[in-house]
Amino acid sequence: MSDLLTHALAAFVVATVASWVVPWLARRHVPLATAGAVAPDLAKGAFVTGDTQATVVGVTGSWYALQTVGVVTCLLVAGVVLVERAERRVALAALLGGTGLHVAMDYLVIRAGGVAPPYLYPLTWAELPSLDVYLSSSIWPSLVALPVAVLVWYVDRRGLAPGADSTAPDRTDGDRAN
Amino acid sequence: MERPLVRLLMVVCCLVAAGWLAVDYTAQADDRGTYPSDRVLAAEFEAHHGEHVFVWIDVTAVTSDGVSGTFGSEDTAVTVTDIDTGTNVNAGDELQVYGTARSDHRIDAERVVVSHGENRTYMFVASAAAALWALGFFLLYWRFNLARGVLTPRTGGGGEP
Structure with a gap:
């Protein structure tokens, strides 16, 4: 994983830009994409407990399972059930999109062993090659993501995005609602 | 309109599925990995003599003999040797080590990656x-x-x- 700030900002940027071109994706769905990007980092609970495994009512599970697509998807679907029915499809798409972006970015992390953990479990146990772009602790990814996110936020808020009505900077939800 | 009970059941089903997957993942991860897991390696380091291993080490000391540190939840001690002399690593850093396990809790490094403490x-x-x-x-x-x-x-x- 890269640091959570980079994950969250990347999801914000991608979801915001997507909301400019995807008619059913509104501004209110961007925080859901961000939440989806945060979800796999529940695995960081291992840093808090000091162990990669935790036992609850006699059942032992790995914190690292929380960064796999299978477990995260189950948790996101559970969350989506709590969302108003009319919003569920888009909410699920935004959440899964954020998580997918998180997992994709995790394959960019430098790993001395050359392979990433089996993030795609239970689809496959394959440990795909790591692409060795940055470390989880590298500072530069967030230093790149932050100004890009600010720029996208500014463009979005000022109504400067392609197709946006520049005379209505506080664009309403209705023009992009599903 | 959905009944609250139906939605509650759906949430519970999803959480049970997540829990089941987490338990299944835990049960199989040690056997499925490309390298021995920290847990397996800590339990029987000597048994993996000559094998390629990959561990994350909390560096405790850097000496002329190599880099000393610990890994895993049990803080198993290990010494990493054959690190390039130019590698900037200090106590408090975290070190990814890929190399060959030796019987005396030593790893002959083939590749290391340093995450500095700060x-x-x-x-x-x-x-x-x-x-x-x-x-x-x-x-x-x-x-x-x-x-x-x-x-x-x-x-x-x-x-x-």
Whole structure:
């Protein structure tokens, strides 16, 4: 994983830009994409407990399972059930999109062993090659993501995005609602 | 309109599925990995003599003999040798080590990657800040309607914050 700030900002940027071109994706769905990007980092609970495994009512599970697509998807679907029915499809798409972006970015992390953990479990146990772009602790990814996110936020808020009505900077939800 | 009980059951089913997958993952991960897991390696380091291993080490000391540190939840001690002399590593750093396990709790490194202590501090601080921002950002656009038991957008008459 890269640091959570980079994950969250990347999801914000991608979801915001997507909301400019995807008619059913509104501004209110961007925080859901961000939440989806945060979800796999529940695995960081291992840093808090000091162990990669935790036992609850006699059942032992790995914190690292929380960064796999299978477990995260189950948790996101559970969350989506709590969302108003009319919003569920888009909410699920935004959440899964954020998580997918998180997992994709995790394959960019430098790993001395050359392979990433089996993030795609239970689809496959394959440990795909790591692409060795940055470390989880590298500072530069967030230093790149932050100004890009600010720029996208500014463009979005000022109504400067392609197709946006520049005379209505506080664009309403209705023009992009599903 | 959905019954609350139906929605509750759906949530429980999803959480049970997540739990089952987590337990299954835990049961199989040690056997499925490309390299022995920390847990397996800590339990029987000698048994993996001559094998390729990959571990994350908390560096405790750097000496002429190599880099000393610990790995795993049991803080198993290990010494890493054959590290390039130009490698900038210090106590408090975290070291990814790929190499060959030797019987005396030693790893002959073939590749190491250093995460410096101050960068790791940044990672934790930035991550905590991001979690708070994501939560605030979410609550800016969504609220929980207690009466209906659902998350609803704060869009009111169509405007967004």
